[in-house]
Amino acid sequence: MxxxxxxxxxxxxxxxxxxxxxxxxxxxxxxxxxxxxxxxxxxxxxxxxxxxxxxxxxxxxxxxxxxxxxxxxxxxxxxxxxxxxxYGPIEQFLDNTNITEIIVEKYDKIIIEENGELKETDVKFDNEEHLRLVIERIIAPIGRRLDYSSPMVDARLPDGSRVCAVIPPISPDGATITIRKFRPNVSINDLVRWGMLPEKLKESLAKCVKARLNIIISGGTGSGKTTFLNALSEFIDPRLSIITIENPIEMQLRHPHVRRWEARPANIEGAGEVNMMSLVQTALRSRPDIIIVGEVRGKEAYAMIQAMNTGHLGSMTTLHANNTAQAMERLIAMVASAQEYPKDLVPSLIAESVDLVIHIMRFPDGKRRVVEISEVVGERNQKIITNLLVKFKVDEFKDKEIIGHWEETGNKFTKRELLKERGVDFDSFL
The missing domain is CATH 1.10.10 (Arc Repressor Mutant, subunit A)
Structure with a gap:
């Protein structure tokens, strides 16, 4: 056809x-x-x-x-x-499994990400009114509104896809909408097959999860942080109880004992908000073994660190950063923003709580790759000290594809003994 x-x-x-x-x-x-x-x-x-x-x-x-x-x-x-x-003109893209993201920059300009590459399309809405009609159709069933007093919506579609819509006056050139499609049942083996990490590194990270290290996954927007965290969850002991906290919900963990919680914005009257901070605090009183926060963006990071530091071993979260060292700097700022702990003691609190930081990057060839793995080894002069263990090295750019390899830095993995104490034998990452 x-x-x-x-x-x-x-x-x-x-x-x-x-x-x-x-x-x-x-x-x-x-x-x-x-x-x-x-x-x-x-x-x-x-x-x-x-x-x-x-x-x-x-x-x-x-x-x-x-x-x-x-x-x-x-x-x-x-x-x-x-x-x-x-959903009108963009329906065909939602049905295409090769397309992972749909970006409507304007009613007459639609861009898609297909097989990791951004492409312009010749598809368009009839006019601004047509686009706004489809946006209303998307957000109405999930109880959200988009108008002058509330010009932004960040929500989840019934299939798990994430939608972000913005209208004037925030977007003066007209309404825009981005849909990041949810890819169900992505396993860690899929990520290996797609070149996100090698098989040996997968096995090593599986041991870190089984030993219940507290893990932070960092990366830029669209780098695959949530997908990677979701895939790692298959290595969590099935006897443990997990609570996941997100805004909006994206993860579907491969685990038999998961309670999924989702933050909720205020209603039209400005009441009924349930924020991430309160959900993490409630989770601490709900007897989970592990707490997983889909992404920390602000003061909820303090509650997440509290969870990691109070016996909830194996807890995980994601955050935006450019590398593992910057991830720690951002985490310090977010935890301090809660104003629940002396600012000068925040770095030491984090250093005592976080074990491993995994950084993921989306490369110009469209592929996502694990590019750094560091362990947190302590704090000095109110800065968190990280120990880089694994890095991805680019060898060449051939036929529009980046060719590279993973290598260990030679730095000693100080938590090897901790893994042994928890019944996990560990030789090397690669």
């Missing part, structure tokens, strides 16, 4: 007849509203609901435009189904 929107732009001519897209869409919507039960119409992206709508539209299009080629009619039907029962 030809790609949607290539066969039809605003009009399609055949046998001296014109199909006006706006008029056809209006009539199709009226037909569906009149003939389909209301409860079906609200089930956006639901396959059963789509099939019901598709059946109605097929009858209509086949009858009215029988002169058109079969492929053309099918493309028209699918586009109408997407407009009525889906």
């Amino acid at each position: 030809p790609r949607l929107y290539e066969i039809m732009d605003s009009q399609y001519r055949s046998n001296n007849n014109e199909i006006n897209w706006a008029e056809l869409r209006k009539r199709a919507q009226e037909k569906i509203m009149a003939e389909v039960p209301p409860e079906i119409l609200g089930k956006y992206r639901d396959q059963e609901a789509k099939n019901i709508v598709r059946k109605k539209l097929t009858t209509m299009i086949d009858l009215e435009y029988s002169a058109l080629p079969f492929n053309a009619r099918q493309s028209i039907i699918e586009r109408l189904v997407n407009e009525i029962q889906g």
Whole structure:
């Protein structure tokens, strides 16, 4: 079948007849509203609901435009189904498993990330109103609003994908929306196959998780931090109890005993907010063995460090940073922002709590790779001392792909004895 929107732009001519897209869409919507039960119409992206709508539209299009080629009619039907029962022009990208991110920079400019590479598309919304309609359709079922007083939304779709929408006055050139698609059931073996880390390093990190080291995963936006943390969870002892805390929920841990908690923004009246800090504090009273915070961004980092320092061995979190050393600097700032602990003692508190820092980077060739692994060895002059153990070294850039290898730095892994005390034999990372 030809790609949607290539066969039809605003009009399609055949046998001296014109199909006006706006008029056809209006009539199709009226037909569906009149003939389909209301409860079906609200089930956006639901396959059963789509099939019901598709059946109605097929009858209509086949009858009215029988002169058109079969492929053309099918493309028209699918586009109408997407407009009525889906998310309009971007629906086709949501259904494509090779596409991991959709960025609508403006109503007439849509960019996708496909197989790790950003690409411009020729797909667009009709106008700003059309884009805003689809955004409202996306956020309405999850109880969020987007208006002048609340011009930003960061939320989770029912399938686990993450959506961030911004409208004027924050975005003066018009509404924008980014959807980072959730990739379910990504295992650590998948990450090895995709070149994120080598097999030997996977086995070594598995031992660190089994020994219940407290781990922080750092990296830039879209580097794969949450995916990597999710994959590491398969090495957690199945007898342990885990609480995950996120905003919004993205992880689906491969573990039998997981309680998933999600922070909640204030409602339209400004009440009902449940922030990350309060959830971590509540988790401390809920008898988990391990607490996993999807991402620390502010003062909740203090509660996370408290969890790591009060017997919740094996706890993990992610944060934004450019390398493992900077991750510690950012963590100091976030913990201090809670103003719950003397500022000059924060570095020593973190040094006593965090064992391992893993840094991930998204490279120009689109691939994500583990680029640094450091252990936290102490504190000096209110700075956290890290010991770089493993690094990724770039050898060459060949055929648009980065070729490199992982190597140990030769620095002694001081926590090897700690792993041994916890019943885990450890020889080397690589």
